[in-house]
Amino acid sequence: MAKFSLETAIGTWRRELQVAGVNDEARRELEDHLRSSVERAIDAGEQVEQAFARACVLLGEPVVLGEEFTKETNMNPWSKLVGIVVAVAAIWLVLFLEGLHAEMLLQWPPLLLVLGLCAGGLVASHGPKRAWRALSVAFGGRRPPLGEIAELREVCRRGHRLAYAGGVLQAIFGAIGICSHLDQPSLIGPWIGDILIGLVHAVVVAELGFATMERWIARPAPDAGVVA
Amino acid sequence: MASRNLVAASAIPILMAVLAHGESYGYAIIQRVRTLSDGELDWTEGMLYPVLHRLEKKGWVKSDWRQSDTGRERKYYALSATGRKALKKEHAEWERVHLTLQALLAGGARG
Numbered sequence: 342m343a344k345f346s347l348e349t350a351i352g353t354w355r356r357e358l359q360v361a362g363v364n365d366e367a368r369r370e371l372e373d374h375l376r377s378s379v380e381r382a383i384d385a386g387e388q389v390e391q392a393f394a395r396a397c398v399l400l401g402e403p404v405v406l407g408e409e410f411t412k413e414t415n416m417n418p419w420s421k422l423v424g425i426v427v428a429v430a431a432i433w434l435v436l437f438l439e440g441l442h443a444e445m446l447l448q449w450p451p452l453l454l455v456l457g458l459c460a461g462g463l464v465a466s467h468g469p470k471r472a473w474r475a476l477s478v479a480f481g482g483r484r485p486p487l488g489e490i491a492e493l494r495e496v497c498r499r500g501h502r503l504a505y506a507g508g509v510l511q512a513i514f515g516a517i518g519i520c521s522h523l524d525q526p527s528l529i530g531p532w533i534g535d536i537l538i539g540l541v542h543a544v545v546v547a548e549l550g551f552a553t554m555e556r557w558i559a560r561p562a563p564d565a566g567v568v569a
Numbered sequence: 570m571a572s573r574n575l576v577a578a579s580a581i582p583i584l585m586a587v588l589a590h591g592e593s594y595g596y597a598i599i600q601r602v603r604t605l606s607d608g609e610l611d612w613t614e615g616m617l618y619p620v621l622h623r624l625e626k627k628g629w630v631k632s633d634w635r636q637s638d639t640g641r642e643r644k645y646y647a648l649s650a651t652g653r654k655a656l657k658k659e660h661a662e663w664e665r666v667h668l669t670l671q672a673l674l675a676g677g678a679r680g
Contacts, residue, residue, distance in 0.1 A: 376641065378614070
């Protein structure tokens with residue numbers, strides 16, 4: 342049996358935290374905690390391997406910790422709402438300056454609008470290289486280095502949110518269309534149809550597109566090791 | 570052993586009460602709580618950090634990375650002035666719950 346190495350075990354544990362989405366600063370903090378816990382157990386007479394295993398159990402599963410830390414960094418619903426309002430206001434401003442009508446947006450294929458918003462949002466927030474990398478890793482089949490997985494998953498999560506934002510945007514434009522044609526009831530039906538089609542496209546892009554991409558990026562490596 | 574719900578509900582005031590006595594760091598905070606509660610308040614240690622980070626975002630706690638006596642970089646937390654006020658309020662609320670419960674158990678429910 343190979344001799345237990347504390348540093349190797351801590352390195353593996355650190356990578357598990359990274360894969361679980363725990364950010365760099367929190368990882369450093371948790372590592373200090375883990376090391377303090379191991380040192381104390383060793384001082385109390387425990388073997389290094391046992392001390393490490395016990396410290397890991399006390400600290401909690403990396404996956405569970407990842408979920409807690411991700412919750413902490415997720416935007417709260419009010420920030421999301423403010424973000425959507427700002428995005429809608431910005432689009433209206435552009436349309437106004439261009440002398441266009443919001444209704445024209447619904448002339449575009451809904452899928453194009455959702456995909457355009459996702460692509461534009463991802464390029465603006467993560468840069469074109471990172472956005473392309475997430476696509477190529479998810480569909481290309483090659484597993485990225487462990488350090489990159491959390492970052493690429495974040496790209497997918499943002500794409501997921503943007504797709505729904507696209508659906509909401511189309512619904513808002515549709516609602517505006519309905520309000521401006523209240524005197525022509527025969528036109529309201531097609532507007533409602535447009536809203537529903539937009540929402541369906543948003544769900545398809547978010548759930549079948551980005552959620553699947555995230556699962557593929559996070560798929561376990563065939564040679565995934567086990568902590569000492 | 571305290572129930573999970575009680576442990577979760579009391580985490581914030583307990584963390585702040587530990588920090589009210591001076592700055593500290595995650596591992597030391599856990600040890601302090603474990604000792605003072607005779608092991609009755611047993612947290613999953615890693616869960617302490619998201620709570621500390623939330624308190625930091627609220628401005629109730631300040632933090633500072635420094636080199637510790639082990640030579641490692643360590644994040645120290647201290648209660649801010651707003652945090653002290655919040656702790657006072659939390660303490661008053663817990664006191665009210667405690668006093669109500671005591672009064673009820675002493676027979677106040679009949680009145």
